[in-house]
Amino acid sequence: MARDVKPRRKALNTALAWAAGLLIFFPILWPILTSFKTEGDAIASPPVLLFFDWTLENYAVVQERSDYMRYLWNSVIIAGGSTLLGLLVAVPAAWSMAFVPSKRTKDILMWMLSTKMLPAVGVLYPIYLMFIQMGLLDTRIGLVIVLMLINLPIIVWMLYTYFREIPGEILEAARMDGAGLREEILYVLTPMALPGIASTVLLNVILAWNEAFWTLNLTAANAAPLTAFIASYSSPEGLFYAKLSAASTMAIAPILILGWFSQKQLVRGLTFGAVK
Numbered sequence: 001m002a003r004d005v006k007p008r009r010k011a012l013n014t015a016l017a018w019a020a021g022l023l024i025f026f027p028i029l030w031p032i033l034t035s036f037k038t039e040g041d042a043i044a045s046p047p048v049l050l051f052f053d054w055t056l057e058n059y060a061v062v063q064e065r066s067d068y069m070r071y072l073w074n075s076v077i078i079a080g081g082s083t084l085l086g087l088l089v090a091v092p093a094a095w096s097m098a099f100v101p102s103k104r105t106k107d108i109l110m111w112m113l114s115t116k117m118l119p120a121v122g123v124l125y126p127i128y129l130m131f132i133q134m135g136l137l138d139t140r141i142g143l144v145i146v147l148m149l150i151n152l153p154i155i156v157w158m159l160y161t162y163f164r165e166i167p168g169e170i171l172e173a174a175r176m177d178g179a180g181l182r183e184e185i186l187y188v189l190t191p192m193a194l195p196g197i198a199s200t201v202l203l204n205v206i207l208a209w210n211e212a213f214w215t216l217n218l219t220a221a222n223a224a225p226l227t228a229f230i231a232s233y234s235s236p237e238g239l240f241y242a243k244l245s246a247a248s249t250m251a252i253a254p255i256l257i258l259g260w261f262s263q264k265q266l267v268r269g270l271t272f273g274a275v276k
Contacts, residue, residue, distance in 0.1 A: 028252070034245035035059070042241040058246035066229060068250060075225035075254075077140050078215075079208035082147035083201055086155045089148070091197075094159035095185060099168055109160065112153040120150070120213050131218060140223045143215060147208045154207070155200055162196030163189065202262055209255045226251035
């Protein structure tokens with residue numbers, strides 16, 4: 001009897017896992033399907049699921065109307081630049097908190113995390129005025145700085161957690177062998193924490209890629225990323241759902257592909273140090 005229970009339980013767990021996966025993926029699947037519909041099928045009631053006249057017209061219209069590659073290149077530069085700049089700041093900060101802690105280390109970490117709870121609209125006006133005065137409005141470097149700052153608490157927290165799992169004795173041994181601070185971080189700490197650093201990089205790229213509030217408020221045309229590309233398909237006349245879905249699919253496709261090919265590394269990094 002017990003032998004019959006295990007296969008049934010395994011089948012039930014598998015079915016529940018598939019159901020949960022499809023439920024999570026549905027918000028992504030729906031706009032992908034809608035992007036291949038006509039505008040009439042996109043707003044049909046009841047909704048048309050799979051049995052409709054598939055068309056690539058929406059993608060052709062989007063390509064003709066917008067310079068997709070310019071938006072894509074801006075997103076790559078902004079997401080990649082904010083991630084690299086964040087690492088340059090976060091790695092030394094996380095190292096000092098993990099291996100040279102002070103009495104206020106935990107307080108500093110909690111304060112950094114609390115800044116993520118601040119409504120972004122509360123600081124939009126002063127940052128907007130600062131950007132005008134500094135000539136950073138509608139520039140890539142301006143968005144790189146802003147996105148680095150808003151994601152920095154998460155980067156520091158993740159790196160701090162990973163660095164804490166590395167025995168301090170290894171770094172002490174490196175110092176005894178003559179390693180300086182630079183060599184200690186680059187040649188000892190970084191290789192050992194590489195899975196955690198990789199997952200931190202991937203998560204930050206995803207967060208920066210998906211950021212809409214700051215990109216829509218601090219850009220107009222020159223530095224507009226893919227989030228602005230999607231927003232351009234809403235108009236006072238109404239929403240063109242099929243074309244909006246095509247633009248959304250084109251915007252999320254690169255990050256979906258990146259996530260798919262790096263999922264093993266991401267999982268490995270997120271579970272780094274979970275079991276000693």
